[in-house]
Amino acid sequence: MKIKQLSLFLENKPGALSAPVKLLARAKINLLNLSIAEARQYGILRLIVRDWEAAKKLLEDHGLLVKVTDVLAIEVADRPGALADVLGVLEQAGINLEYMYAFTLQRDSKGLLLFRFDDPDKAIAVLQKNNINVVGNVELFQRLES
Amino acid sequence: MSTHPIQKAAPFDPISAPDFLPQGQLRELQLQRLQTMVAQAFHHVDLFRRRMSDRGMEPGDVQSLDDLARLPFCDKADLRDSYPFGLFATPMSEIVRLHASTGTTGKPIVVAYTQQDVDVWTNVMCRSFAACGLHRGDIIQNAYGYGLFTGGLGAHYGGEALGATVIPISGGNTQRQIMVLKDFNVTAICCTPSYFLHIIDQAAELGVNLKDLPLRAGVFGAEPWTESMRQRIEQDSGIKAYDIYGLSEIIGPGVAMECPCQAGPHIFEDFFYPEVINSATGKPCPEGEEGELVLTTLSKHAMPMIRYRTRDISALTSEPCGCGRTLRRIKRISRRSDDMIIIRGVNVYPSQIESALLKVEGALPHYQIILTREKGLDEMEVQVEVTQDVFSDTVGGLEQLQARLTKSIETTTGLRPRVRLIEPHSIPRSEGKAKRVIDQRKM
Numbered sequence: 001m002k003i004k005q006l007s008l009f010l011e012n013k014p015g016a017l018s019a020p021v022k023l024l025a026r027a028k029i030n031l032l033n034l035s036i037a038e039a040r041q042y043g044i045l046r047l048i049v050r051d052w053e054a055a056k057k058l059l060e061d062h063g064l065l066v067k068v069t070d071v072l073a074i075e076v077a078d079r080p081g082a083l084a085d086v087l088g089v090l091e092q093a094g095i096n097l098e099y100m101y102a103f104t105l106q107r108d109s110k111g112l113l114l115f116r117f118d119d120p121d122k123a124i125a126v127l128q129k130n131n132i133n134v135v136g137n138v139e140l141f142q143r144l145e146s
Numbered sequence: 147m148s149t150h151p152i153q154k155a156a157p158f159d160p161i162s163a164p165d166f167l168p169q170g171q172l173r174e175l176q177l178q179r180l181q182t183m184v185a186q187a188f189h190h191v192d193l194f195r196r197r198m199s200d201r202g203m204e205p206g207d208v209q210s211l212d213d214l215a216r217l218p219f220c221d222k223a224d225l226r227d228s229y230p231f232g233l234f235a236t237p238m239s240e241i242v243r244l245h246a247s248t249g250t251t252g253k254p255i256v257v258a259y260t261q262q263d264v265d266v267w268t269n270v271m272c273r274s275f276a277a278c279g280l281h282r283g284d285i286i287q288n289a290y291g292y293g294l295f296t297g298g299l300g301a302h303y304g305g306e307a308l309g310a311t312v313i314p315i316s317g318g319n320t321q322r323q324i325m326v327l328k329d330f331n332v333t334a335i336c337c338t339p340s341y342f343l344h345i346i347d348q349a350a351e352l353g354v355n356l357k358d359l360p361l362r363a364g365v366f367g368a369e370p371w372t373e374s375m376r377q378r379i380e381q382d383s384g385i386k387a388y389d390i391y392g393l394s395e396i397i398g399p400g401v402a403m404e405c406p407c408q409a410g411p412h413i414f415e416d417f418f419y420p421e422v423i424n425s426a427t428g429k430p431c432p433e434g435e436e437g438e439l440v441l442t443t444l445s446k447h448a449m450p451m452i453r454y455r456t457r458d459i460s461a462l463t464s465e466p467c468g469c470g471r472t473l474r475r476i477k478r479i480s481r482r483s484d485d486m487i488i489i490r491g492v493n494v495y496p497s498q499i500e501s502a503l504l505k506v507e508g509a510l511p512h513y514q515i516i517l518t519r520e521k522g523l524d525e526m527e528v529q530v531e532v533t534q535d536v537f538s539d540t541v542g543g544l545e546q547l548q549a550r551l552t553k554s555i556e557t558t559t560g561l562r563p564r565v566r567l568i569e570p571h572s573i574p575r576s577e578g579k580a581k582r583v584i585d586q587r588k589m
Binding site: 005011037044046060061064 | 351532534538539541545566568
């Protein structure tokens with residue numbers, strides 16, 4: 001169920017973002033999704049790629065600091081209030097959401113969001129109990145690449 | 147300092163016998179050698195004769211070891227002023243070796259050795275290795291720099307005299323260092339502690355686990371370091387980290403060395419006489435109190451040193467050590483009086499910053515202190531490389547880390563720094579002594 005996300009520590013300076021992006025491009029590793037969290041002096045680049053182990057090794061070999069985090073891809077209907085419903089379920093169960101970002105892809109009027117929780121396993125249990133679709137690795141990559 | 151339980155003894159090397167000389171006998175030997183050396187310095191070195199005459203003293207006035215405290219000091223400035231050969235006590239025809247410091251400001255200082263001096267140096271380096279349990283059969287990778295710097299050749303001669311196998315790899319080329327560590331079944335390494343931390347990092351990146359190698363001891367010196375750094379090294383590499391002390395002006399490495407009790411280096415007192423003084427007043431400190439270490443060579447022929455002010459801050463203890471050595475110990479040098487930086491009127495030592503950083507969980511050994519002056523006010527920025535252990539994928543997590551580091555430095559130094567988190571490997575790695583402070587203040 002859990003998706004591996006790579007997080008990179010980048011200093012806030014010209015060229016910081018392009019270095020890892022170029023490395024991945026040269027290795028023909030496709031970025032399935034990304035988001036940047038920025039602070040004043042540094043940023044955290046979060047990436048989803050299919051072969052995360054190869055990407056991690058490549059980036060680390062070039063001196064970048066990479067952390068692997070489990071995130072969940074959750075299907076949310078493309079209608080007003082759908083995200084609020086999902087968040088409501090999590091809130092009730094007392095699950096802490098660290099951050100989230102979206103995939104641009106849509107299917108059957110459903111969007112996909114990536115969530116990072118303190119406790120992803122507990123989140124999976126709660127979401128499934130409430131019939132919210134958590135999309136696993138295999139399916140995610142199929143959808144993204146079809 | 148507490149007494150330590152007796153450690154499992156390494157095979158005893160007869161060369162270590164003087165380490166266990168009864169104290170009375172040792173003091174007698176010291177006085178005898180001191181008298182001879184002072185006479186030699188007086189008769190052959192202008193500076194010493196002048197300084198002693200100014201005080202109305204002559205060699206015959208040294209009747210006891212206590213009289214040493216009445217003799218004048220000398221320091222690095224004297225070596226610079228007499229550049230290159232002004233303090234030599236023997237003609238050049240007696241001198242078999244010259245070394246020089248890499249002077250960061252102005253002229254270097256030059257030091258000289260007669261054959262006898264080289265033999266003494268070899269002897270104390272050999273005893274240094276023996277003291278930390280090395281012996282014939284050990285393979286020593288000597289990553290101290292060979293050349294004008296005394297570290298490389300000093301350790302080299304000592305290792306060979308011990309009967310160990312010495313690999314004269316010198317400093318630098320970290321990948322090759324790691325390859326040799328691994329392929330040559332190296333059991334001990336000599337280098338600066340900061341360089342070994344760099345080796346640990348690089349080995350991890352190359353997928354080499356130092357804990358799997360036969361490497362068991364590190365002989366670390368040539369720069370100030372801290373107990374937390376020792377713990378970090380021992381934890382991450384599985385070796386024992388021993389503190390060696392020395393300086394070119396006195397002989398090079400091998401002035402003092404730790405035993406397996408790791409309770410501070412024992413001074414090889416049969417050749418070097420230690421005192422600790424208050425830097426400001428020049429008065430001796432009571433035993434155990436921190437002050438500036440002052441050393442007198444007891445046997446040096448080419449270049450005797452009387453009461454040389456080392457600028458190294460330490461303390462002296464004569465408490466018995468678990469190893470049974472009768473030699474007094476000094477406290478690890480974690481700072482030098484000339485390392486001190488003054489920020490907004492507050493005295494700060496880089497070692498304080500280091501221990502403050504290491505107190506924060508998942509500690510960060512690679513740091514640099516940048517001093518600037520903005521609108522007449524000193525600013526201290528501490529740049530810290532983020533490591534895998536402390537990197538959080540949330541901004542909140544990193545901000546917390548920054549806050550914890552700031553707080554820890556503030557508690558230790560009384561100054562609130564700006565802590566900047568930077569990418570791994572952004573601070574240039576030194577292959578010798580680490581450069582911790584960059585002072586950009588324009589005075």
